[in-house]
Amino acid sequence: MDSPAFFGINVPAGFHLAWETALNPKESEMNATARIQKIQSCTGVVVGVDIAESVFQLCEADTSWRRRGSHRLSRTQFERWFDNRDVALVIMEACGTAHHWARWLQRRGIDVELLPPHYVRAYVKRNKTDAADAAALLEAARCADIQAVRIKTVEQQALQALHRTRSMWMGWRTATINAMRGACREAGLQVSKGAKAGLSQMGKLIADEQSAIPALLRNTMKSMLEEVRQLEVRIDGIEKELKALVPHSEPCQLLQSVPGVGLLTTTAMAAATGGDVTHFKDSRGFACWFGITPKEHSSGQKRKLGRISKQGDTYLRMLLVHGARSVLKAAAAAQAQGKPLDALKRWALQVQARTCHNKAACALANKLARICYACLRDKKPYQAKLA
Numbered sequence: 001m002d003s004p005a006f007f008g009i010n011v012p013a014g015f016h017l018a019w020e021t022a023l024n025p026k027e028s029e030m031n032a033t034a035r036i037q038k039i040q041s042c043t044g045v046v047v048g049v050d051i052a053e054s055v056f057q058l059c060e061a062d063t064s065w066r067r068r069g070s071h072r073l074s075r076t077q078f079e080r081w082f083d084n085r086d087v088a089l090v091i092m093e094a095c096g097t098a099h100h101w102a103r104w105l106q107r108r109g110i111d112v113e114l115l116p117p118h119y120v121r122a123y124v125k126r127n128k129t130d131a132a133d134a135a136a137l138l139e140a141a142r143c144a145d146i147q148a149v150r151i152k153t154v155e156q157q158a159l160q161a162l163h164r165t166r167s168m169w170m171g172w173r174t175a176t177i178n179a180m181r182g183a184c185r186e187a188g189l190q191v192s193k194g195a196k197a198g199l200s201q202m203g204k205l206i207a208d209e210q211s212a213i214p215a216l217l218r219n220t221m222k223s224m225l226e227e228v229r230q231l232e233v234r235i236d237g238i239e240k241e242l243k244a245l246v247p248h249s250e251p252c253q254l255l256q257s258v259p260g261v262g263l264l265t266t267t268a269m270a271a272a273t274g275g276d277v278t279h280f281k282d283s284r285g286f287a288c289w290f291g292i293t294p295k296e297h298s299s300g301q302k303r304k305l306g307r308i309s310k311q312g313d314t315y316l317r318m319l320l321v322h323g324a325r326s327v328l329k330a331a332a333a334a335q336a337q338g339k340p341l342d343a344l345k346r347w348a349l350q351v352q353a354r355t356c357h358n359k360a361a362c363a364l365a366n367k368l369a370r371i372c373y374a375c376l377r378d379k380k381p382y383q384a385k386l387a
Contacts, residue, residue: 044088048137050130051097057130061138063088070131082108091137093117094149102151114149115140150279159271166238173231176224187212242267251275257381258371260323268316277377283370290317292366308362324364328352342384
């Protein structure tokens with residue numbers, strides 16, 4: 001097994017070529033203004049591509065952004081379309097399969113830009129069609145304020161898929177346990193709170209032939225209990241895979257030095273960012289990416305900050321907020337025992353005292369995101385400071 005040097009995921013040696021090709025930074029490091037200047041000096045065409053499962057809508061333009069034609073292609077036709085054409089740039093929305101096609105085009109020597117879909121939507125004229133979406137991509141690419149999305153590698157997407165699968169199985173497990181609880185309540189049985197205690201109690205009730213669980217339902221509940229146990233084994237297997245990646249990943253090791261940032265948060269953040277945050281303007285921009293900065297509604301001399309925006313990666317924001325809750329709980333316990341508190345925990349308790357627990361958790365999650373940004377930017381672990 002060989003380990004790429006990006007954030008240390010162990011992959012077979014055959015994956016090295018795809019990894020190195022996908023990490024070509026020559027276009028992702030350019031700002032939008034430099035990109036436009038480069039296109040104007042090229043001789044090829046610029047193509048906006050609206051991606052669907054089996055239909056690809058192309059809008060072709062020259063380097064002066066004058067449209068030259070529109071094409072509606074099947075998947076096979078799309079793969080052949082680039083064979084005998086001089087293409088300077090392909091622009092797509094950062095949606096499903098976009099990263100795959102971006103890597104495929106990069107291997108053919110074509111530069112690719114992935115634009116955020118919610119920014120491209122503003123450039124759609126009149127009715128929404130595939131052709132209008134493809135044309136809107138060309139208009140959005142000319143805006144120097146729109147920053148392109150970095151193209152993810154196969155390994156980054158595989159790691160994200162592990163997290164999404166674990167999250168899905170956790171949802172199934174919770175839903176199954178709740179269904180079993182409901183069946184027990186309808187039979188007049190009270191089940192203890194908590195998944196571990198509840199499953200243990202329901203397992204005994206199902207095994208007891210004299211319990212109030214109806215005979216017609218008993219076999220089904222046995223199957224449901226077995227399904228929960230199988231899901232727990234699968235979830236544990238994914239966590240073991242994630243844990244095996246951490247020793248080989250420098251960014252993961254750096255992030256684990258931050259309070260409230262554990263195995264899931266470190267690996268999920270490494271998958272989302274690739275361990276590199278240099279494309280973010282500052283730490284606030286990084287926190288905005290998670291949607292844990294306030295929404296602003298200001299005009300003139302009046303500035304109004306509201307609730308958090310909840311934009312960006314919902315999964316990562318959830319992990320950060322849960323990590324902040326654990327830090328708050330640990331800080332409150334240490335304060336009750338008279339133990340010394342570092343500056344971060346003391347600040348979190350002060351925020352909680354003047355607002356409420358949930359607001360303090362979101363504020364602390366914001367600060368944790370900024371600390372993670374600093375650790376990844378400076379390549380240094382977090383060092384707590386005593387207040």
